Amino acid sequence: MKYDPREIEPKWQKKWLEERVYEPDLDGAKKPFFNLMMFPYPSAEGLHVGNMYAFTGSDIYGRKKRMEGYDVFEPIGLDGFGIHSENYAMKVGTHPVDQAKKSEAHFYDQLQKIGNGFAWNERVETYKPEYYHWTQWLFVQMWKHDLAYRKRQSVNWCPKDQTVLSDEQVEDGKCERCGTVVIKKELEQWSFRITKYADQLLNNLEKLDWSEKVKIAQKNWIGRSEGAEIEFKIQDSISNIRVFTTRPDTLFGATYLVVSPEHPIIENLRSKIENWPAVEKYITEAKSKNNEERSAEGREKTGVELKEINAINPANGEKIPVWVADYVLGSYGTGAIMAVPAHDERDFEFAKKFHLPIRIVFPPIDIAEFGNASLDEFYKGSVFPGLGKDSLLVNSKKFDGMDSETAKKEITKFVRGELKTQFRLRDWIISRQRYWGPPIPMIFCDACAKAEKGEHKDMPGWYAVDEKDLPVLLPYVKDFRPTGSGVSPLATDKEFYEVKCPACGATARRETDVSDTFLDSAWYYLRYLDTRNEKSALNDARVKHWLPAALYTGGAEHSVLHLLYVRFVAMALHDWGFVDFEEPFKKFRAHGLIIKDGAKMSKSKGNVVNPDEYIANFGADTLRMYLMFLAPFEQGGDFRDAGVLGIERFLKRVWQYAGNKFSAVPAEAGIHVSSEKEIHSLLHKTIKKVTEDIEDLHYNTAISALMILLNGFEEHGTTKDDFGIFLKLLAPFAPHVTEEIWRETFGHATSIHHESWPVHDPKWLIADTVTIVLQVNGKMRGTLQMDASVTEEDAKAAALADENIKRTIGSAAPKKIIYVDKKLVNIVI
RNA sequence: GCCCGGGUGGCGGAAUGGUUUACGCAGAGGACUUAAAAUCCUUGACCCGAAAGGGUUUGUGGGUCCGAAUCCCACCCCGGGCACCA
Numbered sequence: 075m076k077y078d079p080r081e082i083e084p085k086w087q088k089k090w091l092e093e094r095v096y097e098p099d100l101d102g103a104k105k106p107f108f109n110l111m112m113f114p115y116p117s118a119e120g121l122h123v124g125n126m127y128a129f130t131g132s133d134i135y136g137r138k139k140r141m142e143g144y145d146v147f148e149p150i151g152l153d154g155f156g157i158h159s160e161n162y163a164m165k166v167g168t169h170p171v172d173q174a175k176k177s178e179a180h181f182y183d184q185l186q187k188i189g190n191g192f193a194w195n196e197r198v199e200t201y202k203p204e205y206y207h208w209t210q211w212l213f214v215q216m217w218k219h220d221l222a223y224r225k226r227q228s229v230n231w232c233p234k235d236q237t238v239l240s241d242e243q244v245e246d247g248k249c250e251r252c253g254t255v256v257i258k259k260e261l262e263q264w265s266f267r268i269t270k271y272a273d274q275l276l277n278n279l280e281k282l283d284w285s286e287k288v289k290i291a292q293k294n295w296i297g298r299s300e301g302a303e304i305e306f307k308i309q310d311s312i313s314n315i316r317v318f319t320t321r322p323d324t325l326f327g328a329t330y331l332v333v334s335p336e337h338p339i340i341e342n343l344r345s346k347i348e349n350w351p352a353v354e355k356y357i358t359e360a361k362s363k364n365n366e367e368r369s370a371e372g373r374e375k376t377g378v379e380l381k382e383i384n385a386i387n388p389a390n391g392e393k394i395p396v397w398v399a400d401y402v403l404g405s406y407g408t409g410a411i412m413a414v415p416a417h418d419e420r421d422f423e424f425a426k427k428f429h430l431p432i433r434i435v436f437p438p439i440d441i442a443e444f445g446n447a448s449l450d451e452f453y454k455g456s457v458f459p460g461l462g463k464d465s466l467l468v469n470s471k472k473f474d475g476m477d478s479e480t481a482k483k484e485i486t487k488f489v490r491g492e493l494k495t496q497f498r499l500r501d502w503i504i505s506r507q508r509y510w511g512p513p514i515p516m517i518f519c520d521a522c523a524k525a526e527k528g529e530h531k532d533m534p535g536w537y538a539v540d541e542k543d544l545p546v547l548l549p550y551v552k553d554f555r556p557t558g559s560g561v562s563p564l565a566t567d568k569e570f571y572e573v574k575c576p577a578c579g580a581t582a583r584r585e586t587d588v589s590d591t592f593l594d595s596a597w598y599y600l601r602y603l604d605t606r607n608e609k610s611a612l613n614d615a616r617v618k619h620w621l622p623a624a625l626y627t628g629g630a631e632h633s634v635l636h637l638l639y640v641r642f643v644a645m646a647l648h649d650w651g652f653v654d655f656e657e658p659f660k661k662f663r664a665h666g667l668i669i670k671d672g673a674k675m676s677k678s679k680g681n682v683v684n685p686d687e688y689i690a691n692f693g694a695d696t697l698r699m700y701l702m703f704l705a706p707f708e709q710g711g712d713f714r715d716a717g718v719l720g721i722e723r724f725l726k727r728v729w730q731y732a733g734n735k736f737s738a739v740p741a742e743a744g745i746h747v748s749s750e751k752e753i754h755s756l757l758h759k760t761i762k763k764v765t766e767d768i769e770d771l772h773y774n775t776a777i778s779a780l781m782i783l784l785n786g787f788e789e790h791g792t793t794k795d796d797f798g799i800f801l802k803l804l805a806p807f808a809p810h811v812t813e814e815i816w817r818e819t820f821g822h823a824t825s826i827h828h829e830s831w832p833v834h835d836p837k838w839l840i841a842d843t844v845t846i847v848l849q850v851n852g853k854m855r856g857t858l859q860m861d862a863s864v865t866e867e868d869a870k871a872a873a874l875a876d877e878n879i880k881r882t883i884g885s886a887a888p889k890k891i892i893y894v895d896k897k898l899v900n901i902v903i
Numbered sequence: 904g905c906c907c908g909g910g911u912g913g914c915g916g917a918a919u920g921g922u923u924u925a926c927g928c929a930g931a932g933g934a935c936u937u938a939a940a941a942u943c944c945u946u947g948a949c950c951c952g953a954a955a956g957g958g959u960u961u962g963u964g965g966g967u968c969c970g971a972a973u974c975c976c977a978c979c980c981c982g983g984g985c986a987c988c989a
Contacts, residue, residue, distance in 0.1 A: 246986090287907060287984080294906070294985055301989080319989060332989090375987085401987045411989045419904090420987055498988050633984080667983095703927070704915065709908095717915065720927045723942090730942095775917070778926035785926095847922050852970035854922055878956085892969050898921050902969050 077729035079693020082814045087186060095825050096140075096148065096191040100603060100616050103145030108620045109136035110599055110659070112628030112636070113151045113198070116177035117158035121184040123683040123701070123713065124668045124675065130698045131665050131707045131773065132627040133190040137806035138768045139624075140191065141831035147620060148191050149602040151198030152181060155206070156591030157235055157251055160510035164555065170510045171550060174201050184686065189694040189809050191827065196605045200594035205601060206512035207545035208611035209594055212643070213504075213515055214538045217529070221267045221646060222504070224533055228336075228361075228405075229503055231259040236556035237507045238263055240590060241500050242295075242635045250635075258361070261560055264505040264514060264587065268642045272296055272497040274656070275641055284662040285708065291633035297498025302482070303408060304491040306331055306385040309393060313342055315385060318407030318496055321414065323481035325389040325489065326470035327435035328412035329425070331396045332377065335360040336404030340380070348381040353398060360400040375401055375424040387412075388489040390471065399424065407496050436465045436478070502639065504590050509554035509563045511588030513546045515539040519575035519582035527577065537576045546584070562586045595636055596643040599623060599658060612652060622655045630664035637662070663771060666710020668701070683713050695808035696722045702773035702807060724781055725811055728804070731787060732815045736794050751842075753790045756783060757799060758838035764803045765831070773807070780804055794820070799832045848873050849900040850882045866893045873899040 090096060098106070111132040114125050133148065140146040154174050163173040178199065185192065198205055216222035230239040234254035238261060243250040268275075276296045279289045301320035308314055315331055333339055335357040340347075347353055356378040377399030384393045401420055402411050415425035416434040425432050467476045473485060486493060505514060516538055522528050523535025530536060539546055549570045554563050564570055564586035575582035597611075603620055604613035628636075644658040667674065670681040688697045700721045704711030760783040767776035783800055786792075792800075798820065805812040805826050816826035846858045846869055856878045860869060870891050873879055883903055892900040 290907060291984060297985090297988065299988070317989080321989080399987095401989095403988065406988045413989090418989065420989075423987095496988075630983085706916090709916095711915070714915075714928080716928055718928095724927085726942090774915090775926080778917075781926055845922080849921080849970070852921085852968090857922065881956095890969065892921095894921060898970090900921080900969055 075733060077726050077811070079695060079810065080690070083187070083189065083694055083810045086810045086813050087189065090191075090825070090827075091194060093825065094195075095827055096146075097193050097195055098145040098147045100147070100196075100620070103147075103619070105144045106620045106624075107136070107139045107144035107146045108599075108623035108625075109133075109139065109146050109148045110602075110623045110626045111148075111150075112626075112632065113153050113595070113598065114181065115156065115158045116152045116154050116174075116181040117156075117162045119684075120180055121188075121685060122675070123685045123688075126188050126685045126697070127668045127701045127710075128627065128629065128665050129185070129188060129190055130701055131771065132625070134702065134773060134806040135625060135627075135768060135771065137191055137809065137827060138765075138831060140827060141802065141805070141829060143830065146191070147193055147196075147602075149196045149198070150185060150190070150192045150194075151598060151602070152178060152200070153591065153595050153598070154178070154199055154201040155511050155594050157237070157506070157508060157510070158591075159201075160508060160554070161235070161251075163510070169550075169552075170554060174199075187689050187694055188685065189698065191809070196602050198598050198601050198605055200591075200598065201510070203545045203547055204606075204608070205598075206548075206594070208601065209512045209589065209597070210515040210539070210544050210546060211541060211611050212593070212597060213512075213589060214541060214544070215650060216266055216646065217516070217538045219646070219650060220530070221270065222264060223267065223530075224262060224264050224536065226260060226262040228258050229261050229263055230256045231261070232256055235508070236558040238503055238505060240503045240592070242502075242592075242638065259560070263503050264516075264585075264589075265501040265503045266642070268502045268639070269497060269499055271642050271645050272298070272499050273495075274645055275499075275638065278641070278657055282657060282662070283660060285630065285664040288630055288633045288637060288662065288664055291630075292638055295499060295634040295638065299496045299498075301494060301496060302486040302491040303494045304388065304412065304486070304489055306388060306412070308339075308343070308396075309384040309386060311343065311346070313339060315339055315396070315410050316408045317410045317412045318494065319412055321417065321478075321482070322486045322489075322491060323467065323473075323476075323478050324414040324417050324435050325387070325412065325485050326467075326473070327414040327416050327433045328387055328389075328394065329415060329431040329433055330394050330413045331385045331410060332399050332402045332413050332421075332424070333380075333396065333410040334402040334404035335398055335400055337398070337409045339410070340398060343380065343383055346382055349378070353378050353380060356398060375399065375420070375427055377401070377424065377428065379428075388491075389485065395430070397424075397428075405500065406498065433469055435467055435469050437468055502590075502642070504593060505585075505587035506590055507560060507562045507587055508556055509548075509551060509588070511548075511591060512594070513548055513564060513570075514585040514587050514589050515544060515546045516585040517573055517576060517582050518585065519578060519580055521580040522575060522577055522582075537582075540576060548588075562588060564588070592636060592639050593643075596639040597647075599626075599640075600647075600653075614652075617653055621653065622657055623659045624661065626659035626662045627665060628662075629667075633664075663708060665707050666705065668704075668710055668713055670713045688718065692718055692722055693725075693810070695811050696725055699725070699777060699807050703777045705774055707771040707773050721777075724784065725808060727784060727788070728808075729811060729815070731784070732797065732801075732819050736797065736819060753786055753792055753796070754838045755841070756786045757792075757796055758834040758836075761799065761803065761832045761834035762839070765834070768806065777807060780807075801826060802829055802832050805829075844896040846873070846896070847898040848876060848879055849898065850879065851902055852900060855879055855882050860896075862896065864896060866895070869893060869896075869899050873901065 109132060111129055136146045136148045160170050163170040213222060230244050232239055232249040232254050234252050235249060239249060239256060244256050248255055276293060276298055279292060299320050301318055302322040303316050303318050304322060306315045315333065344350060377397045380396045380398060383396045385396050387394055413421040415421040415430065415432040417436060467473050467481055473481050516536055519535050526534045528534040528536050529538065549567050551563050551567050557563055571584040571586050573582055573584050600612050600617060603616040607613055640658060644653065645656050647653045648656045670683060673681060675682045685697060696718060700718045703721060760779045763779040764776045780803060801812045801816055809827060813826050816822050841862050843859050844862050846860055847854060848856045848858060856876060858872055870893060886903040888901045888903055890902040
């Protein structure tokens with residue numbers, strides 16, 4: 075019989091569903107193992123081979139855990155809300171509501187075919203009211219706990235997608251989705267106070283077993299800096315300017331201040347600024363500049379002095395000028411800095427351009443390199459003095475001679491500054507001016523606003539939709555295209571937005587923006603545990619039982635998007651008492667990227683691989699194994715058609731071997747084994763290797779070990795029992811063909827995927843003989859087979875007696891002989 | 904610029920202080936076949952050599968060590984992340 079995956083794969087997929095092979099008992103599971111993978115956006119033409127790569131890698135791990143006796147829960151769903159899906163619907167000219175149905179059917183059909191052990195009964199689709207009901211509930215909780223707020227602010231706006239974006243969705247000044255250059259807009263938006271958790275998000279990282287690069291990316295994104303806030307008085311004014319600095323020890327070197335164009339002090343001092351028109355012109359221009367324009371200028375420093383405004387350096391009472399420049403960001407720290415041009419490269423550049431004084435307070439140790447130049451000449455040069463390592467303070471009065479660390483504390487204390495920690499992380503802007511998302515469940519009443527009434531004193535007029543009135547259904551709006559006017563298409567549907575004020579009964583208005591897709595995916599894993607629950611977002615008992623998830627797998631591109639948001643939401647839920655963990659995923663592993671012809675797959679390059687045709691031609695088992703054999707799972711690899719053949723041959727050989735050797739022979743007869751010791755030793759080595767490699771996600775080497783074992787079987791023969799062990803080891807990789815052989819050829823009644831995982835017997839790993847490597851001066855000159863009980867003396871003697879060694883050494887007397895137990899003899903002459 | 908990965912045969916990769924190139928792909932030779940495909944067997948870094956064997960080789964240069972792809976220093980190249988964050 076021929077190996078025909080087209081026949082056996084659908085057969086077992088159907089049977090697994092009927093027999094509920096992959097449905098754990100969510101309430102009674104004894105050893106729960108939540109094997110979670112990032113669910114796909116069903117936005118494009120279909121499942122991508124990159125998705126399949128990710129899912130297969132996760133599934134193999136889950137299948138092994140199942141065989142090790144865990145109750146593995148491996149759910150799947152669709153992250154179907156959001157701009158991805160909406161843009162796709164626009165492109166193909168379908169309404170997102172209708173497109174969602176099509177995409178859903180197509181995706182689930184494809185996902186069915188890849189042969190993962192999904193718990194198909196517990197699916198989640200983020201665009202269904204029974205799901206987004208609870209996304210809205212989550213928003214209401216954020217509001218109730220003062221983590222959601224509405225504020226007018228400068229935001230990132232994508233002119234193509236016509237919506238606001240969060241900071242995390244802007245990459246290199248461009249929209250993360252479409253690559254359009256993002257511009258700044260002043261808009262009133264809903265945000266979540268993720269910054270409240272900045273410390274916790276950072277500190278918890280240490281305890282997490284996550285891919286290191288993801289942890290580093292999050293750490294950089296959160297961007298914690300220790301420093302101090304120091305107040306500078308303005309001469310002849312009651313105003314002052316607070317600056318944030320990480321180097322308060324260089325305060326005596328501060329020769330001017332710089333404020334950002336957004337800084338309120340500029341407006342406050344307007345009447346005193348002698349050159350106001352020039353200043354006004356500068357700040358207007360600076361505010362309108364987008365990132366691209368800024369980088370096009372090559373970051374050449376620009377700025378204008380606030381003439382007639384002087385600040386007083388609190389350390390030495392010096393009068394120093396104040397400038398406005400856009401190299402200081404309004405959104406970070408206090409929006410103002412003290413400039414220490416001798417020791418900060420940006421300040422140095424600026425000072426040189428505008429001829430501002432430069433004063434060294436930490437002399438470079440290697441000042442000798444610059445000859446005997448006076449400090450004056452030294453800093454007139456183009457070489458930035460930098461910060462002399464371990465150098466001691468000068469020009470700092472009573473602090474002269476102090477080291478940096480001590481001076482930070484002492485000088486801060488001296489000027490009554492405040493030690494402070496700053497974060498780069500900013501709040502998560504959650505509202506989107508698009509159609510395809512969960513409506514934000516808030517109502518605004520104008521009458522209440524005027525009367526200063528509402529649920530939150532800082533946001534009069536705003537009320538959350540009562541929880542019993544959720545979900546706020548997304549209406550079917552015919553023209554769902556973004557309006558571009560800063561409001562969502564929902565704002566055109568009067569029936570939707572016109573409501574009665576929950577407090578005073580006056581005519582009020584619903585919020586018409588929808589929430590960011592990343593909110594949908596920030597809690598989906600919780601919903602998997604009770605997808606049909608109509609009473610509550612989560613099932614407490616199951617949450618306790620199954621979470622935090624044992625393993626989460628997904629792409630590293632979500633390092634600072636999804637993976638940060640999902641942690642934040644878990645921390646909030648924890649603080650509100652809904653879950654008992656702060657971190658939702660104990661272990662996270664980022665898989666590599668599948669590329670094609672050395673380039674990322676993309677439609678524009680025309681190098682996207684669709685898994686369907688490969689599954690149709692070779693079968694899912696072959697494609698699964700091929701993808702896993704390419705390279706280590708965490709590395710990714712280049713997809714090349716030719717390589718698929720190697721795996722196809724391997725599986726055919728497995729099929730042939732099983733059929734030829736075992737189908738006709740009675741079970742108890744076994745078959746002839748020509749070299750029992752050798753083949754058993756190989757078998758148990760393989761069990762050990764495959765077990766360890768799967769644990770490390772080194773699927774490529776596990777597969778290679780299985781190939782070596784099959785080669786051994788073909789050469790030496792094996793027994794039916796031992797071949798059964800091989801099948802079990804292969805089962806996570808090729809679930810269909812192993813099931814077919816296990817049940818049809820071998821006649822077992824139950825699934826191989828519920829068999830127990832093989833355990834190696836150490837007695838077979840003890841070798842009778844060892845190979846001793848012979849070296850002369852570290853160069854290999856031969857090998858010797860010796861009994862495993864060989865002693866150092868025997869090995870050395872045998873080495874010296876070796877013909878080749880004798881010839882190499884000649885008449886020279888060995889100076890030294892290195893012996894590594896049962897491994898190597900190195901003769902030094 | 905800063906922070907992470909990485910650089911090994913014709914190719915994907917294996918080896919993290921002790922036999923470089925496991926496993927697979929492609930190649931070459933052979934068997935089977937009227938023929939082809941499929942399958943199987945042999946071979947397989949490079950140079951010298953008939954062979955035994957010797958020499959060279961893990962991006963480049965240096966170092967540590969009896970011994971380095973592996974550890975250390977400097978540099979080059981590729982991929983990814985951050986980027987005027989004070």
